[in-house]
Amino acid sequence: MIKLYGYWRSSASYRVRIALELMGVDYDYVSVNLRTAEHRSGDYLAKNPQGLVPMLEFSDGTQLTQSLAILDYMDSEFEGPKLLPRDPIARAQIIAAASIVACDTAPIQNLRVLKYIRAEHDQDDAGVKAWAAHWIADGLSKLEKTLALDSYAFVGSQDPGYLECVLIPQIYNAERWGVDMSRFPILSGINSHCLALEAIQRALPENQPDAG
Amino acid sequence: MIKLYGYWRSSASYRVRIALELMGVDYDYVSVNLRTAEHRSGDYLAKNPQGLVPMLEFSDGTQLTQSLAILDYMDSEFEGPKLLPRDPIARAQIIAAASIVACDTAPIQNLRVLKYIRAEHDQDDAGVKAWAAHWIADGLSKLEKTLALDSYAFVGSQDPGYLECVLIPQIYNAERWGVDMSRFPILSGINSHCLALEAIQRALPENQPDAG
Numbered sequence: 001m002i003k004l005y006g007y008w009r010s011s012a013s014y015r016v017r018i019a020l021e022l023m024g025v026d027y028d029y030v031s032v033n034l035r036t037a038e039h040r041s042g043d044y045l046a047k048n049p050q051g052l053v054p055m056l057e058f059s060d061g062t063q064l065t066q067s068l069a070i071l072d073y074m075d076s077e078f079e080g081p082k083l084l085p086r087d088p089i090a091r092a093q094i095i096a097a098a099s100i101v102a103c104d105t106a107p108i109q110n111l112r113v114l115k116y117i118r119a120e121h122d123q124d125d126a127g128v129k130a131w132a133a134h135w136i137a138d139g140l141s142k143l144e145k146t147l148a149l150d151s152y153a154f155v156g157s158q159d160p161g162y163l164e165c166v167l168i169p170q171i172y173n174a175e176r177w178g179v180d181m182s183r184f185p186i187l188s189g190i191n192s193h194c195l196a197l198e199a200i201q202r203a204l205p206e207n208q209p210d211a212g
Numbered sequence: 213m214i215k216l217y218g219y220w221r222s223s224a225s226y227r228v229r230i231a232l233e234l235m236g237v238d239y240d241y242v243s244v245n246l247r248t249a250e251h252r253s254g255d256y257l258a259k260n261p262q263g264l265v266p267m268l269e270f271s272d273g274t275q276l277t278q279s280l281a282i283l284d285y286m287d288s289e290f291e292g293p294k295l296l297p298r299d300p301i302a303r304a305q306i307i308a309a310a311s312i313v314a315c316d317t318a319p320i321q322n323l324r325v326l327k328y329i330r331a332e333h334d335q336d337d338a339g340v341k342a343w344a345a346h347w348i349a350d351g352l353s354k355l356e357k358t359l360a361l362d363s364y365a366f367v368g369s370q371d372p373g374y375l376e377c378v379l380i381p382q383i384y385n386a387e388r389w390g391v392d393m394s395r396f397p398i399l400s401g402i403n404s405h406c407l408a409l410e411a412i413q414r415a416l417p418e419n420q421p422d423a424g
Contacts, residue, residue, distance in 0.1 A: 049357035050312060062301060065358075066308035068280075068315065073304040089274060092285040096278035100262060103280065107319045116346070121333040134328070145261035146277075 002027040005055040007034045008208035011106055011169035012067040013054040017203035018165045019071050023080035031210035071162055083161040098166040105139025132177040144184040160194050168194050214239040217267040219246045220420035223318055223381035224279040225266040229415035230377045231283050235292035243422035283374055295373040309358055310378040317351025344389040356396040372406050380406050
């Protein structure tokens, strides 16, 4: 059985959970508690010296890290519905749209960055919230405008996949940090559609065994 | 002829220049001056509402954005040496290693983030430098440890590709911000090897028409 090392509130773990559920893959969930720094413990670092989740582990011991690499691998190697379009231009457009979130947004409002600005830049709760909300709104605004292009019209008519794996966790964070999602009607529409699906409900942070 | 919209000092533009040169693709270079905010001008935003470089434009008008999406497209669709390994596990490992840079490092020390901490967190030159150096060293340290794993031994024996497209620009930034690269012997070795190649020399920031 495949093992997913993750944490309920990690966005990158949530991406991979959505992908596993959309593709109908059975897996064991291994919680790595980021709050108690299990990801920086010797046991976990020996497996993954990046000290990050998620990590996917196959029964032969092969380990894959980094959510985008895992999604790419799953799309090409796993049975089940595909995560990426077969058309090369549409594929590139989806990867580009997901990169607006995965490269230009999520990393800047990551927990370790928030901890740093609190400690090193003397930011209080309001300052931390302002930082997270600023970068999330900036990224989602770029994505909303991109998905509004004619060349992205196909996104609305296809089943959730790679883009949604990355987007749904980002919107979860947006709501957590008080970003006004009504500014982003295309993204909000995708989110509502996805959250109504049983597969994505199984992947929700609050439905994980380590939630709390 | 393919057009690359880029800026000499943009890391993400530099990634795509390296890929084009490694694959032997002829292209026209269109400078988008980030310093004078050409990327936020109406003309450029009409093409790319993200307001970011790089963008690749084909002669039929099709436009691809986001460096990782462009590299993925080039690898699967362009003639010439491939950027990614054909073996699925090796491919996933390379994408994961590149993600340590492209997702976990580069975005946090991006120019717009540095501008924000200067303006909103009252950081002076020393504070900005400390921020950039901290996150670059953190990311490169994770990458160095990852490439030291037995499962990554193959990296040293293959031609430069996807990983090097992302790594060489990050090391350029590391040196610019005073990160001590002697801490990272594996990465330094890859960098020295790559910088000796004519293809990569053509892609260097200082060898672009808009450098200065």
